[in-house]
Amino acid sequence: MNPLQSILILAAAFLAVFGEAAFPLLRHWLGAQVDLLPGLMVYTALNADIVTVSLLATLGGLWFDALSANPLGVSILPLFAIGFVIYLQRELILRELPFAQFILGAAASAAAPAMCVLLLLTGGQQPLLGWGSLWQWLVMTAGGAVATPILFEFFHWCQHALGYQPRTETSFRPDREIRRGKL
Amino acid sequence: MLKKKHYLALGVVVLAALLIFSLPQRATGRLKLAVSSLFLPLFGLLNTAQQLPVAAADIVMPRSALLREVGELQRDQQQFRIQMMQAAATAQENDQLRALIGWQRQTQWKLKLANVVMRDPANWWRTVQIDLGSRDGVRENLPVLTADGLVGRVSSVGLTRSQVILIGDPYCRVSALVENPAHDVGIITASGPLDSSLVELTYLSGNAVLKPGQNVVTSGEGGIYPRGIPIGQIVDSQTVEFGLYTEARVKLAANLGALEQVWVILNPQVNP
Numbered sequence: 001m002n003p004l005q006s007i008l009i010l011a012a013a014f015l016a017v018f019g020e021a022a023f024p025l026l027r028h029w030l031g032a033q034v035d036l037l038p039g040l041m042v043y044t045a046l047n048a049d050i051v052t053v054s055l056l057a058t059l060g061g062l063w064f065d066a067l068s069a070n071p072l073g074v075s076i077l078p079l080f081a082i083g084f085v086i087y088l089q090r091e092l093i094l095r096e097l098p099f100a101q102f103i104l105g106a107a108a109s110a111a112a113p114a115m116c117v118l119l120l121l122t123g124g125q126q127p128l129l130g131w132g133s134l135w136q137w138l139v140m141t142a143g144g145a146v147a148t149p150i151l152f153e154f155f156h157w158c159q160h161a162l163g164y165q166p167r168t169e170t171s172f173r174p175d176r177e178i179r180r181g182k183l
Numbered sequence: 184m185l186k187k188k189h190y191l192a193l194g195v196v197v198l199a200a201l202l203i204f205s206l207p208q209r210a211t212g213r214l215k216l217a218v219s220s221l222f223l224p225l226f227g228l229l230n231t232a233q234q235l236p237v238a239a240a241d242i243v244m245p246r247s248a249l250l251r252e253v254g255e256l257q258r259d260q261q262q263f264r265i266q267m268m269q270a271a272a273t274a275q276e277n278d279q280l281r282a283l284i285g286w287q288r289q290t291q292w293k294l295k296l297a298n299v300v301m302r303d304p305a306n307w308w309r310t311v312q313i314d315l316g317s318r319d320g321v322r323e324n325l326p327v328l329t330a331d332g333l334v335g336r337v338s339s340v341g342l343t344r345s346q347v348i349l350i351g352d353p354y355c356r357v358s359a360l361v362e363n364p365a366h367d368v369g370i371i372t373a374s375g376p377l378d379s380s381l382v383e384l385t386y387l388s389g390n391a392v393l394k395p396g397q398n399v400v401t402s403g404e405g406g407i408y409p410r411g412i413p414i415g416q417i418v419d420s421q422t423v424e425f426g427l428y429t430e431a432r433v434k435l436a437a438n439l440g441a442l443e444q445v446w447v448i449l450n451p452q453v454n455p
Contacts, residue, residue: 014221015225017222018226020304021304022225024302027306028440031377033305035304050188051192053192057196058196058199058200062203063222066216066222067219067222067301067303067304067312068303068308068310069305069308069310069338069352069354070305070308071204072215072218073203073204076196076199076200076203077196077200080193080197084189084193087189113307117307120307123204126353126354128306128309128351128352128353128376129376130375132375132376132378133306133307135377136306136377
């Protein structure tokens with residue numbers, strides 16, 4: 001794990017939150033805005049260290065709440081809970097498989113808004129809920145599921161383009177070189 | 184398995200979340216504005232990018248089309264001036280009549296145009312942010328509207344931006360009056376989370392006679408919205424709680440899904 005990857009993850013979270021607030025096209029078409037932070041958290045929990053997971057949960061949650069009418073900090077705990085659970089189980093997860101990424105993205109995108117709404121209700125808030133919320137939840141789950149493998153691909157590409165490449169081993173060994181003499 | 188590092192991360196994040204939760208509302212509001220101001224450069228960039236096609240279109244627009252448009256605007260302006268003279272005479276007459284019967288004099292609204300810069304990323308709130316703040320004279324609870332009708336009210340104010348709660352959000356309740364012979368009064372509340380063009384008009388009297396298409400306007404009660412701002416039209420109605428009161432669905436006059444510019448009333452005169 002290099003610092004560049006952590007910076008890239010946090011920059012992606014910042015841009016994701018900005019995009020969700022500035023481009024409401026999906027909301028016009030489907031009636032719900034897709035949240036990319038849970039998918040990003042899945043990638044981070046599977047590929048980064050616990051410090052990056054904590055930073056993404058704290059900063060991502062703060063950025064999201066700052067642009068929304070949520071009480072500040074309410075999105076931090078759901079994001080961290082998702083990241084922490086996946087991080088602890090990451091040795092058992094086939095992280096390279098797109099299907100596994102899809103399922104994890106769906107589960108995270110379903111759990112994050114549900115936990116957030118539960119926290120809001122526990123805090124005495126009155127979010128806008130109804131039967132239509134089920135449709136919104138499905139859209140968020142499906143959107144997050146589709147976005148997660150794309151995020152994995154994007155970060156692999158970034159790592160390939162910006163990070164140091166692993167040194168390739170050649171079969172050439174100087175100590176085994178046959179040096180020809182004059183004769 | 185959990186290691187010391189994991190416990191530490193868990194503790195730090197939970198502590199940070201609890202600390203932010205326990206902050207006083209005023210401090211949270213300030214922190215929220217400070218955090219959201221990090222996005223200002225991006226919103227500025229987006230605004231510039233959105234203006235580029237308009238600027239490009241302006242450059243390639245032929246002079247004849249511009250002159251034709253100017254001519255039309257001048258004609259409209261003359262028409263509006265005549266209408267304004269007539270309205271001024273009516274207002275003067277209205278003031279004289281109000282003075283005769285001892286009613287409070289009505290003041291003209293001071294309006295300020297604002298651009299909608301972003302929408303709430305969470306699906307369970309209906310709010311937008313506008314590019315006017317306290318330095319423009321905006322303060323909390325000022326009514327916000329478009330030429331079509333009521334949009335909502337200002338809920339929090341920063342130096343250069345403000346948050347507007349849209350009508351249909353659970354925290355935006357409006358006292359509304361139906362323009363029927365009985366002038367029934369009810370409360371506009373949220374409806375479903377999917378359709379932002381419909382809201383519920385509730386707590387109307389049990390024997391209210393409502394017909395689809397009847398206009399609904401603000402009643403002027405409640406201390407925030409002046410009387411007579413169009414809200415929408417009745418779609419359908421039903422009696423609830425065994426005829427105790429009537430509920431109606433109202434189609435909003437303003438298109439909340441496509442808000443780009445809104446007007447803030449800086450001097451609303453309302454009954455408390």
